[in-house]
Amino acid sequence: MYRSLLIAVLACVSASTWADSVLIENVRIFNGVDATLTQGHVLVEGGLIAKVSSAAIDVDDDTQVIDGANRVLSPGFIDLHVHLTSHVPYDQIDAHGTVVGAVANDVARHFLDSGFTTVRDAGGTHPDLARAIELGTVYGPRVFPSGAVLSQTGGHGDWRHSSVPNPTLRGSNPYIHSDQAVIVDGVDQHLAAVRENLRFGATQIKIMGGGGVMSDYDPIHSLQPSPEEIRAAVQAAGDFGTYVLAHAYTSEAVRRLIDNGVRCIEHGLLIDDATAKIVKKNDVVISTQLVVYRALKDLPGITETNLAKLAVVLKGQENLIRLIKKYDITTGFATDLIGGMYPMLTREFTERAMYWTPAEVLAQATSESAKVIRMAGRLNRHGNFGEIREGWVADLLLINGEPMQDISVLRDPEKNLALIMKGGEIVKNQTGT
Numbered sequence: 275m276y277r278s279l280l281i282a283v284l285a286c287v288s289a290s291t292w293a294d295s296v297l298i299e300n301v302r303i304f305n306g307v308d309a310t311l312t313q314g315h316v317l318v319e320g321g322l323i324a325k326v327s328s329a330a331i332d333v334d335d336d337t338q339v340i341d342g343a344n345r346v347l348s349p350g351f352i353d354l355h356v357h358l359t360s361h362v363p364y365d366q367i368d369a370h371g372t373v374v375g376a377v378a379n380d381v382a383r384h385f386l387d388s389g390f391t392t393v394r395d396a397g398g399t400h401p402d403l404a405r406a407i408e409l410g411t412v413y414g415p416r417v418f419p420s421g422a423v424l425s426q427t428g429g430h431g432d433w434r435h436s437s438v439p440n441p442t443l444r445g446s447n448p449y450i451h452s453d454q455a456v457i458v459d460g461v462d463q464h465l466a467a468v469r470e471n472l473r474f475g476a477t478q479i480k481i482m483g484g485g486g487v488m489s490d491y492d493p494i495h496s497l498q499p500s501p502e503e504i505r506a507a508v509q510a511a512g513d514f515g516t517y518v519l520a521h522a523y524t525s526e527a528v529r530r531l532i533d534n535g536v537r538c539i540e541h542g543l544l545i546d547d548a549t550a551k552i553v554k555k556n557d558v559v560i561s562t563q564l565v566v567y568r569a570l571k572d573l574p575g576i577t578e579t580n581l582a583k584l585a586v587v588l589k590g591q592e593n594l595i596r597l598i599k600k601y602d603i604t605t606g607f608a609t610d611l612i613g614g615m616y617p618m619l620t621r622e623f624t625e626r627a628m629y630w631t632p633a634e635v636l637a638q639a640t641s642e643s644a645k646v647i648r649m650a651g652r653l654n655r656h657g658n659f660g661e662i663r664e665g666w667v668a669d670l671l672l673i674n675g676e677p678m679q680d681i682s683v684l685r686d687p688e689k690n691l692a693l694i695m696k697g698g699e700i701v702k703n704q705t706g707t
């Protein structure tokens with residue numbers, strides 16, 4: 275009974291927010307994969323792409339018709355490494371959850387208004403926020419939440435001040451900083467934390483798999499957690515049909531994570547050639563980021579320790595990009611902006627264009643990232659997205675200018691995104707039609 279009630283409620287929400295039928299005429303289509311644009315028309319019905327055609331599409335009077343005016347039509351963008359709830363200023367990290375949530379509201383708005391129709395939250399965002407966005411309570415992109423990040427005591431997600439004792443040793447709440455991280459040690463605690471995240475609605479699990487920049491007590495070279503603990507997290511995620519993504523920089527950390535079943539590495543800046551080969555052989559993803567590493571040094575509140583660690587990992591960035599290209603490693607598009615840096619989001623496009631063609635960057639930000647997100651398997655309740663194909667979710671952008679020649683047009687979404695459609699819902703239309 276509850277289930278049918280829920281379906282009825284969702285159906286009401288859907289009817290009120292979707293234009294039932296929209297025809298976008300006269301566009302040049304970037305389908306998410308191919309570098310060549312094709313001239314055509316796209317019909318959207320019930321939130322899905324119903325028809326893609328080079329010939330005119332006949333529609334009835336009830337269909338809203340948008341004149342694309344020969345603009346480029348792209349799938350909505352996807353960011354694989356977002357922290358919606360990590361944008362209170364870094365020097366106010368202890369702010370109450372109400373502040374964290376209020377700021378997250380602005381962050382979510384900024385992402386969707388910048389053309390990002392889907393994001394994978396790489397830890398910290400409670401799945402309830404993803405649900406609130408889905409129900410229309412909060413404006414923002416579709417979110418694939420990871421829930422609280424799993425960190426061992428003294429790991430990259432253990433953000434306690436040095437004087438604060440481990441809460442679990444006193445039998446109290448293992449969740450810290452607005453439930454953005456959970457401190458876990460031992461196989462049992464890893465199993466329990468993963469299962470708890472999945473119960474809340476996480477679609478994948480994030481673990482801290484080695485030393486990190488923005489934490490003060492774990493050296494970059496540190497290995498986190500033990501092989502048994504990694505296997506426990508992977509097992510519990512796998513039992514729900516999904517996967518584990520892990521923060522890591524070094525070859526040693528990445529190899530340990532892959533050996534124990536992790537499918538997606540976050541960052542990876544210090545891996546060597548032999549490790550890149552192992553990554554490719556195991557079909558593992560390296561989701562890495564560019565702009566954040568160049569901008570972090572100016573973040574208010576960053577410590578001397580953080581800066582020293584930043585210098586170490588930044589040295590590996592160019593080499594990692596070379597290895598990703600050399601072995602054709604799946605990478606997608608990811609930003610990892612934190613501490614209020616989210617307005618830099620679209621700078622990631624132009625940073626990447628220093629290494630990849632605009633068409634390659636656009637494919638990273640659409641079809642390639644979508645493939646990574648769909649590793650959530652049956653926990654993906656949203657169907658197929660990230661490409662312009664019949665039957666796929668209608669996440670669509672109309673772009674002013676020539677992004678395939680000059681990707682910098684995406685730096686100014688307010689001016690250059692003429693249309694933003696998320697799941698068939700028009701959230702912005704400046705086409706004048």
Ligand SMILES: [Zn+2]
Nearest residue numbers: 355357396610
């Ligand atoms: Zn991150």
